[in-house]
Amino acid sequence: MRSAFAVGALLVTVFVVVLSTGAISTVVEGDRAADTARAMSMSCNAALGPVTSGPAGSGALDAAKLTEEQRGNVALIISIGKQRELPPLAWQVAIQAGMTESGLRSLNYGDRDSLGIFQMRPSMGWGTPAQVTDPVYAINKFYDVLGSVPNWKEQRPGDSAQDVERSAFPTRYHRWEAMAAHLIGNVGAVQDPTGCGQGVGNLLPAPTAAAGSAIQFALAQQGKPYQWGAATTHQNSFDCSSLMLQSYRSAGVMLPRTSREQWKAGAYLPVEQAQPGDLLFWAYDTSNPATIHHVAMYLGDGKIVEAQQTGVPVHIRPVRFNEAELMPQAVRPGV
Known part of the structure; x- marks a missing residue:
């Protein structure tokens, strides 16, 4: 707070x-x-x-392990989200999806023809191989599809990530909740990413x-x-x-x-x-x-x-x- x-x-x-x-x-x-x-x-x-510090952690430890490439893609997700005037929850969904799909890396390989940060498949209409491996295109495309998901602002961010990605493993996106919340507060300079108030230290x-x-x-x-x-x-x-x-x-x-x-x-x-x-x-x-x-x-x-x-x-x-x-x-x- x-x-x-x-x-x-x-x-x-x-x-x-x-x-x-x-x-x-x-x-x-x-x-x-x-x-x-x-x-x-x-x-x-x-x-x-959990954006506050506490015995279960706040996501800061996971965030500290990210490479320069990964943090750069986080910054790009947040920057594009801000440019599009999307709320921090949208950034949260994209970060969780990207971390789950590619480890927040723009990969030139994946399952079948899956490519890029979000492992988008050209054969499924996501774009050309060159487009889906372009982080700017991929992030904007992810936000476009997220915006078409009914009630995405009212559900858990991992569930919204699944609605965009349509994975065979629908619950796996929840793994990175705490880290993503930490990043939108830390990298995105949002002091209160949940809109609920934020604790500081042990207070x-x-x-x-x-x-x-x-x-x-x-x-x-x-x-x-x-x-x-x-x-x-x-x-x-x-x-x-x-x-x-x-x-x-x-x-x-x-x-x-x-x-x-x-x-x-x-x-x-x-x-x-x-x-x-x-x-x-x-x-x-x-x-x-x-x-x-x-x-x-x-x-x-x-x-x-x-x-x-x-x-x-x-x-x-x-x-x-x-x-x-x-x-x-x-x-x-x-x-």
């Missing part, structure tokens, strides 16, 4: 949550970074990746206005049935991560679909310091986030709201910070 984390210069007033007979009152003042993002019509998109962003709205949505779903893999287009039933996704989406913050992906969608803090609206996670091995299997929303006062399992409707229950399988960090979505 930029200067919001300078000593003595907090721009966000921590909200007060009062938990009484199931009612929660929330008083928050939105931070300046989020207000600026809204003014630029940039919706908060936590699915862009933790304050609770957001979105958290209060997300809590209200989640509480309103109490009593509705659990359904594994529940659709996120209705509110008839929920699984654990769909409840979190829809709760924060109602507040203008986009989260990834699964609990393991949601672990990467915000700032980290010790679980004992969790505040209302923060997400708590459970894993089979608490030292390995890849084993996360459950997520719930902390309400304060030692309580969570969750969609727990089949046969148990959405409910509030007490939580102990030392209970089995609870991850030692909580996540503050969108910051």
